[in-house]
Amino acid sequence: MEIAVQSVSPTGIDVVNKSANISASFLDVEDLERVNMAEGVRDLNRITSLSDICITYVHIDSDRDIDFEIGVDSPTITMNFFLSAASLLQWSGIERPVQYHVQTHNVFYFPKTTYYNRWLKGVGHELFSINLSANYIRKYFPEEKIFAQFMQAIELHLPSSLCPKALPITQQMLDIVYSLIQQRSDPLMRRLHIETQVFELLLLQFQQYNQLVGHQYASFITKKLRDKIVHAKDIVDKNLHNPMGLIALSKMVGTNEYYLKKGFKELFGTSVFHYITSHRMEHAKQLLLREGCNVNETAFLLGYKDATNFTATFKRYFGYTPKKLMLEKRGY
Numbered sequence: 001m002e003i004a005v006q007s008v009s010p011t012g013i014d015v016v017n018k019s020a021n022i023s024a025s026f027l028d029v030e031d032l033e034r035v036n037m038a039e040g041v042r043d044l045n046r047i048t049s050l051s052d053i054c055i056t057y058v059h060i061d062s063d064r065d066i067d068f069e070i071g072v073d074s075p076t077i078t079m080n081f082f083l084s085a086a087s088l089l090q091w092s093g094i095e096r097p098v099q100y101h102v103q104t105h106n107v108f109y110f111p112k113t114t115y116y117n118r119w120l121k122g123v124g125h126e127l128f129s130i131n132l133s134a135n136y137i138r139k140y141f142p143e144e145k146i147f148a149q150f151m152q153a154i155e156l157h158l159p160s161s162l163c164p165k166a167l168p169i170t171q172q173m174l175d176i177v178y179s180l181i182q183q184r185s186d187p188l189m190r191r192l193h194i195e196t197q198v199f200e201l202l203l204l205q206f207q208q209y210n211q212l213v214g215h216q217y218a219s220f221i222t223k224k225l226r227d228k229i230v231h232a233k234d235i236v237d238k239n240l241h242n243p244m245g246l247i248a249l250s251k252m253v254g255t256n257e258y259y260l261k262k263g264f265k266e267l268f269g270t271s272v273f274h275y276i277t278s279h280r281m282e283h284a285k286q287l288l289l290r291e292g293c294n295v296n297e298t299a300f301l302l303g304y305k306d307a308t309n310f311t312a313t314f315k316r317y318f319g320y321t322p323k324k325l326m327l328e329k330r331g332y
Contacts, residue, residue, distance in 0.1 A: 001054060001074050001133050008067040008116075012038030017047050017056050017131070029190050040064050048183065050191055052136040053198060057181050058127040060085070060119055068117040075134035075157065078108040079202060081169055081177055085125035091115035091159040102237070104166035105173065107205055109134065109150065111157040124286075128177050130198055140199070142206060146213045163209050168230075170208065171270030171278060176201045178282070221263050228253040229263045236276055240283055241303040243276045281317040284310070288322055295322045 007013035013036045029050055036043040040063040048055040060066070082104050088097035091110070097118065100106070119125060138154060141147055153160035169177075176197050183190075221229070232253045236243065244252070249272070250260040264272050280302050287293040287301060299310035315321050 001052070001076060001131065002072070003054065003056075003076070003131055004071040004073075006069050006071075007038055007041070008069050010039040010041060010064065010066070012036070013041065013043050013066075013068075015045065017045070017054050018049060029194065038066075041066055046181070048180075048194070050194065052133040053194070054131040055180060055194070055198075056127075056129045056131070058085075058129070060125045060127075061123045062119065062121050062125070064121050066119040066121075068119070069114060070117055071114045072110050072131075073112060075109070075111045075154070077132045077134050077137050078110060079105070079130040079132070079198075079205065080108065081105045081128040081173070082166070083126040083128055083169075083174075083177070085127050086120045086122075087127070088118040088120075089115065090118075098161070098166075100166045103169045103233075105169050105205065106166050107150075107162035107202070107209075109154050109158075109160050111159065113159060115159060128181065130201070132198075137202075140202070142210075144210065146210060147206075162205070163212075167205075167208055167212065168233075168268050170204065170268055171275060173201060173204050174278070176204075221266060225255065225259060225263055226267065228255050229260065229267055232260060232264065232272075233268065233275070236272070237279070240276070240280050241301060243280075243303070246272055277313065277317060281314060284314060284322070285318075285325070288325055295326070298322065 002016055002018040004016050005013065006015075015034070015036060029048060032045075032047045032049075034045050034047075036045070042061045044059040046057040080100070082100045082102060084102055086102055087100045089100065089108075090097040091113070097116075134154065138151075141151060147162075150160055150162050180194065180197055180201075232249055235249060235252060246257050246260065250257045253260070255263075261272065264270075264275070268275060270278070284298050284302055287298045288295075293301065295311065296307050299307040302310065304310040304313075311321055311323075318325075
């Protein structure tokens with residue numbers, strides 16, 4: 001299984017991501033990190049490859065929109081998680097590109113074909129993608145009727161997405177994604193650990209799709225309320241340095257505290273408070289590791305009145321202090 005990625009505009013990025021060499025041991029896991037440069041674009045890729053699985057973490061900084069042409073050499077199931085990237089996907093058989101917003105996901109089937117992906121300009125855009133051999137994974141797809149259309153597309157070798165619209169990434173999904181990105185498993189059991197997490201992630205995607213399509217939320221979350229809850233999430237994302245209280249947030253989006261709490265939990269799989277904390281802490285880690293900020297600077301940028309409270313929250317969330325993280329970064 002090979003996924004060939006080439007930038008059409010601007011030109012200059014031409015890479016191939018693929019599953020591990022079939023001649024290698026079944027248990028082998030291959031790692032690769034590379035940086036690709038094009039005009040106004042810096043494209044970082046971290047690839048983890050197994051015999052039937054290729055996991056890619058992409059981080060792009062760009063001062064312009066980027067058009068990619070992506071070719072797969074064999075039928076592939078792709079699990080895409082748009083962590084902090086807005087994107088447009090286009091393939092044959094659909095009239096117009098499908099838009100994917102930040103913090104959304106979907107499952108795709110691509111036969112031996114070419115499709116197109118546009119990344120919108122911006123800094124710190126992240127995509128986490130898991131590509132699976134269709135022959136390897138299709139036997140695990142549920143037989144329920146709601147999956148029939150997607151399975152029919154696979155049988156007919158037609159590009160398709162599991163859900164017509166992107167679904168929100170839940171906190172449980174996000175925890176697994178970052179666990180796979182960080183790769184902290186025992187080297188001797190790494191393949192088993194990776195496969196277990198990939199299947200758990202796919203199960204969560206199936207369950208969420210089943211719930212939404214099965215109209216289990218229909219009696220509670222109307223489209224109008226859903227829009228208000230998504231708006232609340234957008235406000236939270238833009239104000240991590242100065243998070244609002246639940247009452248103020250619910251008034252801003254035009255609902256009450258009860259509906260916001262219950263609806264947010266249903267849609268995103270976590271409470272508003274835990275969502276805010278987890279995103280502040282993940283952002284803190286980026287500031288400490290990537291931006292070179294010290295503990296005091298990071299606390300200030302995230303709106304903490306003093307570094308002591310920030311350090312205590314960081315330790316509760318990660319299990320270690322920011323200072324320990326900084327020492328590990330420096331190799332101590």
